[in-house]
Amino acid sequence: MTRTADEGAEGLRMDGVELQADTPRERLDRLLARRLPDLSRSRLKALIEAGQVRIGGRTMTDAAHRVNVGDVVALVVPEPEDPTPQGEDIPLAIVHEDEALIVIDKPAGLVVHPAAGNWTGTLVNALIAHCGDSLSGIGGVRRPGIVHRLDKDTSGLLVVAKTDRAHASLSAQFADHGRTGPLERAYVAFAWGVPARASFTIDAALDRDPRAREKIAVRPSGRDAVTHVTVEEPLAGGLASRVTCRLETGRTHQIRVHMAHVGHPLLGDATYGSGFRTKAAKLPAPAREALDALGRQALHAAILGFEHPITGQTMRFESPLPADLARLAEALRGA
Structure with missing residues (x-):
């Protein structure tokens, strides 16, 4: 395995990796996960689907592709994107809003907060554009105001805190489960x-x-x-x-x-x-x-x-x- 990489406090940062397969008919995602433990499986899968993996000069986008012994697998890992989400003009179905909170009717397909493979186009990006600086900061820069989540492909109601006081109260209620x-x-x-x-x-x-x-x-x-x-x-x-x-x-x-x-x-x-x-x-x-x-x-x-x-x-x-x-x-x- 060869690397062009910088090892830093944030973990492995690579411009590119080449490795040779050594196990018959192993799945591509499992091979990469086994040989590159510094990268999570979700991150590797996202890189495969984004066309960042090549085998014998061919771009591979199927994580389940079976790799032959001796195949040379080349992986390109882009520089990490800015972890601080930015506001984006994404329509919101607002059911209720006041100075403390906002209730959203989330459509299917909308990711709630940024994460690997979904750094933009999320509900958080839409909320930042709509609410400005009024969202609660308790959840951190990637999850401002987020008290609970819905899966990407689950639709429906979700409440977001606009103040730290509201966030603390709503979080306690969700922890108590009613x-x-x-x-x-x-x-x-x-x-x-x-x-x-x-x-x-x-x-x-x-x-x-x-x-x-x-x-x-x-x-x-x-x-x-x-x-x-x-x-x-x-x-x-x-x-x-x-x-x-x-x-x-x-x-x-x-x-x-x-x-x-x-x-x-x-x-x-x-x-x-x-x-x-x-x-x-x-x-x-x-x-x-x-x-x-x-x-x-x-x-x-x-x-x-x-x-x-x-x-x-x-x-x-x-x-x-x-x-x-x-x-x-x-x-x-x-x-």
């Missing part, structure tokens, strides 16, 4: 199959999947995670159902992992429901087309309630299904 206060979070989801019980609770600890660090898995050694599920209606002759999920904890990918854990992964969830893709072929054409057009997990943060950090008033907001999920629901009902 046990002693009015915090309420409810999600509408469309799941494969119809659960046997009309309402039930999933209590299963979650942690990083040791086999795939970008995923979350049910693991006894993980952090407590509790989801309360209510079946609202069976759909498509029992092939699917609409459910409401209420969070008692707020772990990464919690609803998606929990629903997959009980055998009812969310429609459109390529990460945790890939084994159910064949079920889509059983759907009537309109429902199948609506699911194909969705291109994301069928999950929407529909209800958000909390105590206003200044007035003490209980605030509760509801968001209707966005157009893509509304089309899916209509198609499933007609199936």
